[in-house]
Amino acid sequence: MRLLLFACIFLLGFTSCAQGRKEKQAAKPDQPTTQQPAISRDSLSVATFAGGCFWCTEEAAEKLKGVYDVVSGYTGGSTQNPTYEQVSTGLTGHAEAVQIYYDPKTVSYLTLLEAFFAAHDPTTLNRQGPDEGTQYRSAIFYRTPEEKAQIDAYMKQLNSTRAFQAPIVTQVVAFKAFYPAEEEHQDFYRNNPNNPYMRAVSTPKVEKFKKKMEGKLKSEE
Secondary structure, eight states: OHHHHHHHHHHTTOOOTTGGGOSOOOOOOSSOOOSSOOOOGGGOEEEEEEESOHHHHHHHHHTBTTEEEEEEEEESSSSSSOOHHHHHTTOSOOEEEEEEEEOTTTSOHHHHHHHHHHHSOTTSTTEETTEESGGGOEEEEESSHHHHHHHHHHHHHHHHTTOSSSOOOOEEEEOOOEEEOOGGGTTHHHHOTTOHHIIIIIHHHHHHHHHHTTTSBOTTO
C-alpha cells in the first residue's frame, strides 16, 4: 500500500502522495486555460485510462494537443462515489484513473493510446514505481467496439515489436462509471511543483513522456 511504501521513502527525505495532500487546491473549471481555441464540451470525445498515481498521468495527458480537459478520479470498482481513503485500501476495486476530454479532429484515439503507454510502465502488475496495489493497476476502459479493436491491435503491435522488456499486463475492460476525485487531487502536479513526491517520482516520468511524445504536445509546452 502507498502509505506503507512511502514510510520508507519519507525516511530518505521524500514524502508520499498521501502526505502531499495537505494543501487544498482550487476546483478545476469546466474548460481549462490553454492556448487552444474555445470548443463546446458537447463536441468532445471522452477516454478513460488508469496508469498508476493520477497526479502524474493527469499532467501527461494535459500536455497533448487536442486535449481540453483531464479529470483525476476513480473507476473500475464496485463502490459508488468512493473517497480517496477508501480507494487507497484496495478494497473497492477502483483504480486511480484520468478521464480525458479531447477533440477527435485534432488528436486521435490511437494517439491517446500511444501517450498512455508512453506515460507509464504497462508491464508491472498492480504497481507503478513505489506505488503498489490494485488501485495503481494499468487499465484501459473502452466505450465502443471500435475502441477495443484499436486497443487490442496496438497492444499486439507493442508486444510483437518488444517495445517493452516484459509482456504488457494492461487490463482492457468496458467502461462503466467514473467518479471524480476530491478537488485537492485535481491539477495537483501543477499546483504543487515543490512537493517531494512530484520532484522524486512524477517530474522524471513527465519529462520522459515529453521526449517520447515530441511534436504532439501543446505549443506552450
